[in-house]
Amino acid sequence: xxxxxxxxxxxxxxxxxxxxxxxxxxxxxxxxxxxxxxxxxxxxxxxxxxxxxxxxxxxxxxxxxxxxxxxxxxxxxxxxxxxxxxxxxxxxxxxxxxxxxxxxxxxxxxxxxxxxxxxxxxxxxxxxxxxxxxxxxxxxxxxxxxxxxxxxxxxxxxxxxxxxxxxxxxxxxxxxxxxxxxxxxxxxxxxxxxxxxxxxxxxxxxxxxxxxxxxxxxxxxxxxxxxxxxxxxxxxxxxxxxxxxxxxxxxxxxxxxxxxxxxxxxxxxxxxxxxxxxxxxxxxxxxx
Amino acid sequence: xxxxxxxxxxxxxxxxxxxxxxxxxxxxxxxxxxxxxxxxxxxxxxxxxxxxxxxxxxxxxxxxxxxxxxxxxxxxxxxxxxxxxxxxxxxxxxxxxxxxxxxxxxxxxxxxxxxxxxxxxxxxxxxxxxxxxxxxxxxxxxxxxxxxxxxxxxxxxxxxxxxxxxxxxxxxxxxxxxxxxxxxxxxxxxxxxxxxxxxxxxxxxxxxxxxxxxxxxxxxxxxxxxxxxxxxxxxxxxxxxxxxxxxxxxxxxxxxxxxxxxxxxxxxxxxxxxxxxxxxxxxxxxxxxxxxxxxxxxxxxxxxxxxxxxxxxxxxxxxxxxxxxxxxxxxxxxxxxxxxxxxxxxxxxxxxxxxxxxxxxxxxxxxxxxxxxxxxxxxxxxxxxxxxxxxxxxxxxxxxxxxxxxxxxxxxxxxxxxxxxxxxxxxxxxxxxxxxxxxxxxxxxxxxxx
Numbered sequence: 001x002x003x004x005x006x007x008x009x010x011x012x013x014x015x016x017x018x019x020x021x022x023x024x025x026x027x028x029x030x031x032x033x034x035x036x037x038x039x040x041x042x043x044x045x046x047x048x049x050x051x052x053x054x055x056x057x058x059x060x061x062x063x064x065x066x067x068x069x070x071x072x073x074x075x076x077x078x079x080x081x082x083x084x085x086x087x088x089x090x091x092x093x094x095x096x097x098x099x100x101x102x103x104x105x106x107x108x109x110x111x112x113x114x115x116x117x118x119x120x121x122x123x124x125x126x127x128x129x130x131x132x133x134x135x136x137x138x139x140x141x142x143x144x145x146x147x148x149x150x151x152x153x154x155x156x157x158x159x160x161x162x163x164x165x166x167x168x169x170x171x172x173x174x175x176x177x178x179x180x181x182x183x184x185x186x187x188x189x190x191x192x193x194x195x196x197x198x199x200x201x202x203x204x205x206x207x208x209x210x211x212x213x214x215x216x217x218x219x220x221x222x223x224x225x226x227x228x229x230x231x232x233x234x235x236x237x238x239x240x241x242x243x244x245x246x247x248x249x250x251x252x253x254x255x256x257x258x259x260x261x262x263x264x265x266x267x268x269x270x271x272x273x274x275x276x277x278x279x280x281x282x283x284x285x286x287x288x
Numbered sequence: 289x290x291x292x293x294x295x296x297x298x299x300x301x302x303x304x305x306x307x308x309x310x311x312x313x314x315x316x317x318x319x320x321x322x323x324x325x326x327x328x329x330x331x332x333x334x335x336x337x338x339x340x341x342x343x344x345x346x347x348x349x350x351x352x353x354x355x356x357x358x359x360x361x362x363x364x365x366x367x368x369x370x371x372x373x374x375x376x377x378x379x380x381x382x383x384x385x386x387x388x389x390x391x392x393x394x395x396x397x398x399x400x401x402x403x404x405x406x407x408x409x410x411x412x413x414x415x416x417x418x419x420x421x422x423x424x425x426x427x428x429x430x431x432x433x434x435x436x437x438x439x440x441x442x443x444x445x446x447x448x449x450x451x452x453x454x455x456x457x458x459x460x461x462x463x464x465x466x467x468x469x470x471x472x473x474x475x476x477x478x479x480x481x482x483x484x485x486x487x488x489x490x491x492x493x494x495x496x497x498x499x500x501x502x503x504x505x506x507x508x509x510x511x512x513x514x515x516x517x518x519x520x521x522x523x524x525x526x527x528x529x530x531x532x533x534x535x536x537x538x539x540x541x542x543x544x545x546x547x548x549x550x551x552x553x554x555x556x557x558x559x560x561x562x563x564x565x566x567x568x569x570x571x572x573x574x575x576x577x578x579x580x581x582x583x584x585x586x587x588x589x590x591x592x593x594x595x596x597x598x599x600x601x602x603x604x605x606x607x608x609x610x611x612x613x614x615x616x617x618x619x620x621x622x623x624x625x626x627x628x629x630x631x632x633x634x635x636x637x638x639x640x641x642x643x644x645x646x647x648x649x650x651x652x653x654x655x656x657x658x659x660x661x662x663x664x665x666x667x668x669x670x671x672x673x674x675x676x677x678x679x680x681x682x683x684x685x686x687x688x689x690x691x692x693x694x695x696x697x698x699x700x701x702x703x704x705x706x707x708x709x710x711x712x713x714x715x716x717x718x719x720x721x722x723x724x725x726x727x728x729x730x731x732x733x734x735x736x737x738x
Binding site for chain 1: 303373374375376377378379380381382383385386387388389392403406410413414416417418421422423
């Protein structure tokens, strides 16, 4: 009886006329407060991806570490004999690793993020929540991967290369932030586009393998031909890779204009991505 | 105004034909991106556009008060699920708006938001998160959910992909119903689990209803809607046809079903059949009909012209259970012969369950013209079905002519009718009667034995 009365009181309070949900043409405009309301869902989605990923794999977490190490070994053997790819004072494998790790995280975010909305369609088709939580959860998982990688490789770094340690390391989180912003922006675009145009599941991996060679991963950014520098600088990875190498090895940070272009490009993709995602999210269910 | 839970205001929803199959190029996207902000309203659209669109909902408006339990009824494709999807904010309307006061929980399909790789335990929290609950709130209800589902505890930490379908559905339903939303949308989810679990689910639903929750139910099962809802909304082809007390709405609904059946029947039988009904006012040469009608075996001597179901002197498709139901047969005799008529009542599956002829020995009153040979002319026979005799179901009548003791049967497409229980026979009982065609009032006595 008491329970019923309590419920009644609760409903009366909820009856405030202003306190309603309006269902109109715009349901999915990006609103931080709504996303915060659904933080539990974000958390559940992240946990789900993490557990699903590692539940039925034999070596689990080790895969995260193994992948860049194997890649580092192969790349360094193949490109070792080419002169002038890297500064002399840094071991070439580590030089590659310093850029390959952020690249790997970004590539994984983009790869999983692009198909994220489509693969969550059963959820999206049945319940309301801010759709942007889906790509965001991929970014958070990417950040988690990043964290594991950084922790392990920094330990290795402290043991192998103690002479490089400096205050510059404190700038690393800044570059990680830029990477996550770039990654979010890109997958806001690709995940929303992929709902209508499944071509993106095919285009994106192909595109990534091209950008891999256009990004200074196996070489330094000075290696770029002068006439193309202006265009290539729009690559969001430029400022991240050079920033990482600068923080880890004290290599030269390079011309500021190029870095600003790269940074601008990340922010531009992020803002337009938010806008585009917000615009298309309302029609996901109808278009999937 | 104060106690509204849902207010739907001029809701439209359109789907473009071929939206999934038409080639969609990136170039068209670039063009649409900056132009489609203001979609043209359905009324402003030119004819060609209108033809391309399929209107799943057109101009739906209604209000639901707090604590009301409303059933959404209608045939497949009437727009019920589209409406529920808009109400649960999964898709957006093309035009119009809805206001909702309170936290919405919806169960549009069993297993919403379940992940097969995760354990039952993890899925409970995931589902709570989906309807916007915090971990702590879910934790408070956790025991209740687990107990209600009734699955063995050891399965809780097993991925749900290993669950039997029954276990899976019980857990899903238990989560949805025990997370206590203010407004609950249910779409065709009643047939879950075994009989015991179903009973438990109904009880829990009724508890929710009693504690002032607003519930909107979509179901094709008239019994579950009739037993729980106080009000129904009937949709057809995206239009709101009726909205109001459950009894009235079902009356309209049944009439629409009968119309539909009739339309199908005419579509199925040959043109001759239609011709015959059209020309029924003129006298017809039986020779032209002989053998050409696929559903009837007719006699040269007589032709059945009409079968009508009437109540209170008016032809009706829905009759009330507590008054006389009159079945009227109209037939034309061409040659003097001894004619008897008979009717068969068929249940909704087409099984005959009752037959009654007007032979002297087989009916209550006698005398009148029928025992002698009938001269050429038009005749009318009527059969009175007692009140409180049939169940509240859909029936059809088959008329049979007996000419000189030979049977000629003739089915009339207009002879479907439904009986509506006005409530006189169920004042003390709200549930569903057994699915039997006959449910008469009988003499019952109860005595103390010792």
